[in-house]
Amino acid sequence: MQSVHGATMREQFGATVTELLDREPRTALVLADIGVAQFAGAARAHPDRVVNVGIREQLMIGVAGGLALTGLRPVVHTFAGFLIERPFEQLKLDLCHQGVGAVLVSAGGSYDRSDEGRTHMSPGDVALLDTLPGWHVHVPGHPAEADLLLRHAVAADDTLQYVRLSEHRNAEPRPVAPGRFLTVRQGSRTAGTVLAVGPMLDAVLEAVGTLDVTVLYAATVRPFDAAGLRAAVGERADVVLVEPCLAGTSERAAHRALAELPHRVLSLGVPVAEHRHYGSIPEHLAAYGLDAAGLRARIAEYLW
Template identity: 65%
Template structure:
């Protein structure tokens, strides 16, 4: 199966052909995928070189002229390095863009910590008005990208990953999807962590919600699930642990509840390893999730997880 990023250039190239408002701004990374699109639309496929602050500034300038810019590079160079430009050139000036990242939290461990960005969504949470999509399958990534481009002039972040669930789910760019229903708590699985969560919760009496759009947070879906399954909530996110805890707390602010935030730990892992080894080290593999979710929900973990896929 191709990756989410494999879909990016073909999908965006089709958007360039169809919509004269769409423009693409790159900072070297990913430029080869847009060679043909650049030949057809040399005025709307722009490579600024290794200048990430200029990447965002140029995108904001295009937005000020009425264009719908799509900005792409690795997450650490798209959100963290040019954060001042994200805050001022886009937010302060009141214009929007579609930021599409790659390399997510630890997708490319060989790149080292400079190429990791587990805090990207938490950082965007310090700003107002951002929509954040975290697809869990290449088909979902393509659908959410089209949704983001069509979203008027909003500020949208699409977080791509090499990690993927086996199957796509219906996504609409707004709502959580109920994948499993139970009565002993709610587990919210974000993006590419759904398969691990389903394996981890097999046989547990818990509701599983699938989230691919995390900002705005679907508070109504969480409240409905909590009314039926109880107000113990586990968030399983592929970025910094606890990033959505305040959103979940706000959703349930008028009822007694508990929230456990699972995700990438703050401690830096200083060995490159593989993405799978980083997943396990952060406790996001199915076995670790089983233990932590079961302990929190007060449910005894069943046998068989040792041989379950993804464990």
């Protein structure tokens, strides 16, 4: 893991992809004006493999599909709303229907750029991708994890990969493995289980304090590590999902994982209802009940 010390996730993305463009002749990058300055040097070095289509997000996905058909491994980047929601038909047809792979890398997440309004907020991106087959979805909680997951995604030839970057992050990286949940804290056999996704881990750990719970960490949510969840629940299959995206995004996957056990699942995340008073990341987390205080109250009420 060759992370850049002190970098944000987007800065780490720039460094990682620039290195891959230099090292891997199959790697290509497709942009829609967002992030162009970050890759100015890479564009000069590889003008045939760094493409900026302008503010044409549907075309961006179409170009990625075309590059994949020629044998290249395209990495596609812009804000989540412009990457998943606006060109959704092209994701369905130009990638999935054609049977080609690509690596989509978003920025902005659910609430990073809320000062720019609803256009830049996309809490439903992962849930929307769940309506299409074959997507692998990564939600790193730290820039070093983003580096590892990006390299994994680019190396996974001909697959559909989505890496969701955010300014919201945990203080320290964890030793994540793509597709596997990590046990961060082990409770007793009768403890409930809290699954923290990506940047929600630090708030979850602060929220549960000394409570008797098992805490799992997911930096990859698709495929969902059903075996990992089943192994964690012990004698009490009461699960709380805490996601930095739309509440309920992974609830169906959790129910499927526990289908043979009596179980309960509480899904915490960004609500469907809009919050029109846009503020900072901490203000949005508090409004959604996803800060440590809000999580502690909801987890304690549910498990006890």
